[in-house]
Amino acid sequence: MRARLTPLHIVAALAALVAVTPLVYLVVRTGSAGWETVWEILARPRTLQLSVASLGLATAVAGTCIAVGVPLAWLLTRTALPGGRLWLVVAALPLAVPSYVAAYTWLAAFPGIRGFFPAWMVLSLVSLPYVVLPVAAVLSQVDPAFDEVARTLGDGPLRSFRRTTAPLLWPAAAAGGLLTALYTLSDFGAVSLLRFDTFTRVIYTSYRAAFDRTSAAVLSLVLVALALVFVLLERAMRSRHQQWRVGAGAARRAQRIPLGPWRWPALAGVIALFGLAVAFPGVMLVRLMLQSQRFEADPGAWLAATGNTVQAAGIGAIVALALALPIGVLAARHSDRVTKSIESAAFISHALPGVVVGLSLVYLGLSIAPALYQTLAMLGFAYAVLFLSNAIGSIRSATAQVSRNLEDVARTLGDRPTTTWWRVTARLSAPGILAGALLVLVTAMKELPATLMLRPTGFETLATEMWTFTTVGSFSQAAPYAFGLVVLAAIPAFLLARLTGRRS
Amino acid sequence: MIKAGGAIALAAVAVLGLSACSSGDGADPTQEAAEFVVYSGRSEELVGPLIEQFETATGVQTEVRYGDTAELAAQLLEEGENSPADVFFAQDAGALQVVQDEGLTTALPTAVVDKVPAKFRSADDQWVGTSGRARVIVYNTELVPADEVPKTVFELTDPKWEGQVGIAPTNASFQAFVTAMRVTVGEERTKQWLEGLIANDVQTFENNLAILDAVNAGAIEVGLANHYYWYEKAAEIGAENLKVRNAAFEAGDPGNLVNVAGVAILPTGADNPGSEQFVEFLLSDEAQQYFADVTAEYPLVKGVAARDDLPPLSQIDGPDLTLDQLADLRGTQDLLLQVGLL
Numbered sequence: 001m002r003a004r005l006t007p008l009h010i011v012a013a014l015a016a017l018v019a020v021t022p023l024v025y026l027v028v029r030t031g032s033a034g035w036e037t038v039w040e041i042l043a044r045p046r047t048l049q050l051s052v053a054s055l056g057l058a059t060a061v062a063g064t065c066i067a068v069g070v071p072l073a074w075l076l077t078r079t080a081l082p083g084g085r086l087w088l089v090v091a092a093l094p095l096a097v098p099s100y101v102a103a104y105t106w107l108a109a110f111p112g113i114r115g116f117f118p119a120w121m122v123l124s125l126v127s128l129p130y131v132v133l134p135v136a137a138v139l140s141q142v143d144p145a146f147d148e149v150a151r152t153l154g155d156g157p158l159r160s161f162r163r164t165t166a167p168l169l170w171p172a173a174a175a176g177g178l179l180t181a182l183y184t185l186s187d188f189g190a191v192s193l194l195r196f197d198t199f200t201r202v203i204y205t206s207y208r209a210a211f212d213r214t215s216a217a218v219l220s221l222v223l224v225a226l227a228l229v230f231v232l233l234e235r236a237m238r239s240r241h242q243q244w245r246v247g248a249g250a251a252r253r254a255q256r257i258p259l260g261p262w263r264w265p266a267l268a269g270v271i272a273l274f275g276l277a278v279a280f281p282g283v284m285l286v287r288l289m290l291q292s293q294r295f296e297a298d299p300g301a302w303l304a305a306t307g308n309t310v311q312a313a314g315i316g317a318i319v320a321l322a323l324a325l326p327i328g329v330l331a332a333r334h335s336d337r338v339t340k341s342i343e344s345a346a347f348i349s350h351a352l353p354g355v356v357v358g359l360s361l362v363y364l365g366l367s368i369a370p371a372l373y374q375t376l377a378m379l380g381f382a383y384a385v386l387f388l389s390n391a392i393g394s395i396r397s398a399t400a401q402v403s404r405n406l407e408d409v410a411r412t413l414g415d416r417p418t419t420t421w422w423r424v425t426a427r428l429s430a431p432g433i434l435a436g437a438l439l440v441l442v443t444a445m446k447e448l449p450a451t452l453m454l455r456p457t458g459f460e461t462l463a464t465e466m467w468t469f470t471t472v473g474s475f476s477q478a479a480p481y482a483f484g485l486v487v488l489a490a491i492p493a494f495l496l497a498r499l500t501g502r503r504s
Numbered sequence: 505m506i507k508a509g510g511a512i513a514l515a516a517v518a519v520l521g522l523s524a525c526s527s528g529d530g531a532d533p534t535q536e537a538a539e540f541v542v543y544s545g546r547s548e549e550l551v552g553p554l555i556e557q558f559e560t561a562t563g564v565q566t567e568v569r570y571g572d573t574a575e576l577a578a579q580l581l582e583e584g585e586n587s588p589a590d591v592f593f594a595q596d597a598g599a600l601q602v603v604q605d606e607g608l609t610t611a612l613p614t615a616v617v618d619k620v621p622a623k624f625r626s627a628d629d630q631w632v633g634t635s636g637r638a639r640v641i642v643y644n645t646e647l648v649p650a651d652e653v654p655k656t657v658f659e660l661t662d663p664k665w666e667g668q669v670g671i672a673p674t675n676a677s678f679q680a681f682v683t684a685m686r687v688t689v690g691e692e693r694t695k696q697w698l699e700g701l702i703a704n705d706v707q708t709f710e711n712n713l714a715i716l717d718a719v720n721a722g723a724i725e726v727g728l729a730n731h732y733y734w735y736e737k738a739a740e741i742g743a744e745n746l747k748v749r750n751a752a753f754e755a756g757d758p759g760n761l762v763n764v765a766g767v768a769i770l771p772t773g774a775d776n777p778g779s780e781q782f783v784e785f786l787l788s789d790e791a792q793q794y795f796a797d798v799t800a801e802y803p804l805v806k807g808v809a810a811r812d813d814l815p816p817l818s819q820i821d822g823p824d825l826t827l828d829q830l831a832d833l834r835g836t837q838d839l840l841l842q843v844g845l846l
Contacts, residue, residue, distance in 0.1 A: 044841075046841075046844070107717070108717075111717070111718060111721030111722065111723040112718065112721070112723030112724075192710040193710060193714065195707075195708065195709065195710070205674045205846060207574055207575060207578050208572070208574040208575070208674055209574070209673075209674040209675070209676070209679065209837065209846060210834075210837045210846070211574060211577055211578060211581070211598075211599070211602040213578060213581065213582075291741050291745075292740055292741060293739070293740065293741060293742045294739050294740055355575060355578075358575075358579075359578060359579065359582055362579055362582040362583060363582045366582070366583060366586045370586060373586075373588070374588065449575065452569075452570070452571040452572070452575065453571065453575070453579050457541060457567045457568070457569045457588070458567050458568065458569070464570070468547055468548045468549055468570065469549055471547050471549075471572075471713075472547050472549045472550060472713075472736050473713045473716075473717075473733070473736050473737055473740055474549065474736075474739075474740050475740075476740065477549075
């Protein structure tokens with residue numbers, strides 16, 4: 001049976017095409033090498049070994065983030081945890097800690113740590129928000145009526161949760177897990193410092209040590225294949241669950257569950273977790289700063305870098321949102337093959353290391369739009385390609401939560417589909433859409449390799465300034481820029497927490 | 505909820521507005537086209553002040569794109585003839601050579617580069633070394649008495665150093681050193697040495713600084729690095745707080761190889777008068793003195809001395825080699841791949 005294609009399909013397909021532009025470059029580079037070279041690179045024993053290592057690490061980090069992130073999101077949104085919504089703000093902050101900064105601070109405290117375990121821990125801590133934020137967004141919107149009906153029908157609280165709330169959470173949790181897995185696949189900072197060999201580390205090595213663009217391109221295509229494994233896995237997990245409300249009217253706000261004596265251990269757990277993820281790197285940076293003999297404050301440079309970061313990441317977030325909206329909405333409302341392919345394609349670039357996306361845009365940018373080369377527009381575009389997938393999942397989950405009946409009513413009253421979306425769906429799914437934009441914003445703020453290649457010459461962001469100092473071993477001078485990132489990230493996080501908590 | 509949609513729109517307007525306001529800051533390259541663009545693989549923290557001196561001395565308005573040397577080289581290869589850059593100021597000779605091999609360099613004026621010994625520039629004057637850095641062994645003073653520091657790199661495969669040696673195999677200067685070893689002691693012995701290191705549980709790191717940190721913290725006892733990283737570390741936390749020290753191997757050891765940072769003029773910069781002025785400036789006494797004093801490197805132009813606390817260039821008797829002989833980087837990388845270090 002052929003699926004009926006709507007205009008939305010076409011818009012979303014165009015957006016997905018934009019997102020996969022790096023693949024064009026990779027195929028060109030690989031194609032110019034000839035099969036023999038390609039095969040020789042693929043047949044290296046290291047290639048298989050690294051695939052296993054990368055898959056293993058990504059699975060472990062994603063699994064951990066789901067296992068810890070879902071209960072955490074529940075604690076933060078549905079219970080009377082002391083501190084209330086403040087914790088939701090804090091929950092987004094680990095995203096602002098670049099993985100290499102986190103890794104460096106752990107290494108400074110415990111010299112000699114290396115390998116899988118520390119890499120797993122550091123990456124899990126920094127990517128926890130990928131799961132917590134979307135799950136919290138869904139939890140704060142779930143209609144308590146479901147649970148109440150189940151309870152009336154005789155279900156206990158746990159059984160009711162499993163049968164009513166959990167199915168709604170799964171899509172968000174799986175989507176978050178996917179982002180975590182892809183982020184882990186693409187990470188270079190933490191694994192290189194903590195000396196765990198992954199695919200991405202070897203792709204960097206191809207460029208850095210051998211100036212070998214062919215190997216890097218071939219290996220990047222393998223990485224794309226690994227990413228597809230996770231994309232399909234997530235889809236399989238998600239497809240088992242019904243995803244929309246059918247009841248009439250809007251959902252009511254759920255009551256927060258009193259935790260009684262359990263609130264103190266719960267609070268301790270939450271504090272410990274965020275302490276490790278945010279406070280620990282912060283304290284270590286302060287220590288390194290105090291130790292330093294060459295620390296000089298440069299407020300001018302700091303302010304300029306902060307402004308530049310907001311500007312570049314902001315443009316990136318807007319472009320990403322524009323691309324992610326049609327894809328996310330389509331994925332929430334259709335389940336045909338075309339939709340699935342569009343959605344999967346949009347996620348792939350997220351697994352590519354920044355250096356690969358950067359170089360591909362150097363190549364494509366100069367051949368297609370030389371006038372835009374090394375301008376803010378192109379940098380924003382690069383961010384959108386890299387982080388678009390951060391927005392898709394939460395847009396999809398949030399849209400799926402909006403009852404189709406509401407849309408149908410609007411249509412019956414004569415609204416066109418786009419008007420319906422704007423007047424009904426967009427407003428009800430706004431927290432999810434904003435969560436997506438927030439994720440893009442904070443991850444784009446700390447992006448480094450593509451920024452170095454595509455920013456306007458002389459345009460410094462917090463991440464590039466931080467890099468300037470870390471390459472000469474001066475973490476003290478890098479610290480103010482690291483703090484800048486966390487402070488900047490706190491602003492959108494605060495906005496998100498307000499939106500998430502204010503439903504009525 | 506209406507407010508939520510509004511908040512998104514508001515944020516969008518705010519960001520776009522911000523872009524509009526700040527494009528007057530000079531960050532917009534289209535507004536004031538830079539006269540002269542440098543791609544610098546050397547950190548702003550190290551060479552930023554020097555480039556300011558260049559601007560003051562010559563009046564050439566300079567824009568610098570800082571980046572990782574190898575990534576900038578890859579970027580230059582992708583950009584080809586469309587590069588906005590005029591010159592490439594690189595941290596190591598290997599990157600310059602790769603750019604040269606792709607035909608993306610132009611001949612430097614002989615009169616200028618003649619100031620630098622032939623040993624430290626490309627055979628056909630396509631790039632020139634601007635400062636030298638020596639390979640050294642770094643050791644932890646609390647764990648290794650000075651008289652027990654290995655005298656030659658070949659000692660590092662001794663069981664005494666099992667699990668205690670740090671190397672950075674992806675690092676350009678480490679690879680240049682392995683090339684030097686292949687030339688001086690032969691392919692077979694180099695391979696044996698590398699395999700010996702692996703059998704001895706050698707610890708691999710991403711870069712020299714990570715090795716220095718690990719040795720300083722006592723996680724490992726010794727490591728192979730470049731000399732000037734110690735000076736950066738000392739500037740950061742004070743020499744008196746460092747437990748790591750540099751040492752040279754005995755005369756003639758491949759472990760004492762001297763590498764260079766250098767500069768090349770790109771085809772896109774061939775017609776820019778700033779390009780030659782920049783190369784000339786980097787080889788001027790003023791700049792050479794800067795490398796000696798500020799970055800603790802070896803000046804390569806006669807008449808400028810290295811700082812007192814460095815053994816003179818003439819005394820770190822490295823392997824007897826010309827840079828031509830070090831050209832086979834590919835062979836070294838194949839060897840490192842073969843033994844499993846890359």
